[in-house]
Amino acid sequence: MRIAYQGEPGAYSEAAALKFQEAADVIACASFEAVFAAVESGRATHGILPIENSIGGSIHRNIDLLGEHHLPIVGEVELLVEHCLLALPGARLETLRRVYSHPQGLAQCEQFLRRLSGVEIVATYDTAGSAKLIRDGALADTAAIASARAGEVFGLDVVASGIQDYAANITRFVVIARQDDATLTPDKTTILFALSNEPGALFKALSVFALRDIDLTKLESRPVRGRPWEYMFYADVNIARQDMRCARAVVHLAEFARWVRTLGSYSRAAEDAPPSSEK
């Protein structure tokens, strides 16, 4: 198994790929688009994409890309995110003038960052990539918010650890492949659909699941480009697509939705979340 992920070595996506398949080879990609391209071209057998974080919410770019491409979801992984503040050896909290991280990383450490005074907060495109910027530029007054593993990879020290605002900071990833894995025994299905912009449309859509006692665990709306205030929906239901109740719900949905597409059916991530208490 060769799994493509977005980011530098030490990225949370790399850790998620290895949690999905410990023995996998991992392929670093510069962007989420490049992850899709790696799977489409066959350079990777699988791709891993963050889809939602328990603090920051959905990663909308990946929901949009899943809709634009035609690669099935074949699995999911949940990963506990433990952010560290990383800096060149010898740096101290008091001498830092800048903090780099991905906007989600910055948002997840808001309370910690607010306590640092006189420090500029700079958004970058990657957590582990921020650590690489500091190493490459020998930036002595700059720190990155990233994983402890990114610190190891780029030779940075951990100045502070566990700096996320909430202990229960979990990112959920989906695994994409070129085709469905027939050996799977799925218990979860992701469905995309678009609705006409008319009263009660979403209520009717949810009824096709509720009337069949199908548990909807996620619903996210994304704008339909070029059609103001019309939406595409990304829905997760806790049932296999092969289950007759799911098949009937999708047929029912197709009666009035503009279009419906089943994105994949796969096994739910094991729940190994820590206690959900605030720190």
Place this chain on the structure above:
Amino acid sequence: MRIAYQGEPGAYSEAAALKFQEAADVIACASFEAVFAAVESGRATHGILPIENSIGGSIHRNIDLLGEHHLPIVGEVELLVEHCLLALPGARLETLRRVYSHPQGLAQCEQFLRRLSGVEIVATYDTAGSAKLIRDGALADTAAIASARAGEVFGLDVVASGIQDYAANITRFVVIARQDDATLTPDKTTILFALSNEPGALFKALSVFALRDIDLTKLESRPVRGRPWEYMFYADVNIARQDMRCARAVVHLAEFARWVRTLGSYSRAAEDAPPSSEK
């Protein structure tokens, strides 16, 4: 009327404030948080906040802030977004090496940016602020994606105009104030509510509106911090809060929601959207 907005002069938020009240004084703020603070302190009578873009989707930070603060929504504005590529006088498309803009501005001009080769795309915290950075730093090889008005304010030329991927690029803003405006004759209401993480919860929530023929025009979910995979919902309905059907729907919702809060009742923005065709 003194309206606080986030951004530099020339920001789309400033244009939205003046569309809401042509004769208003406008107050530039460094962040969305500062807009809330300006209204809470009385320095501004109103604040204006982008809440949703027809291409990029919701501005989640403002949905979260509306939930954290206790300022009512008293109005909304829709603004057509016309992005321009701005640079110092004399700059040409061929000599540009960097493009600055807010991530939403970059996302809205994706196709245009893809056609520029060898150009670094840099995310900043503001569209008009990107124009200011170029003026302040005399950055001859850098362009900003912002409004034509931002170009006038910061002495930059328009290198290309109307560069957004979709002609119908509309941002919807909400107007906040310290208290409800009793003179309003509202026809729209925004409601926040949180649901227990149990099967059918969202279906039941939508039924309180659907069963009363109340048109739901927006529904957005946001994670509840510290409680993985639990959500708060932001809902817009096309009815005044004083209408008995709305009042009954909210009471019904409160029977099973964790909590419900009416965020404000106000007049819908006039629809002056251009044709929704792609360019």
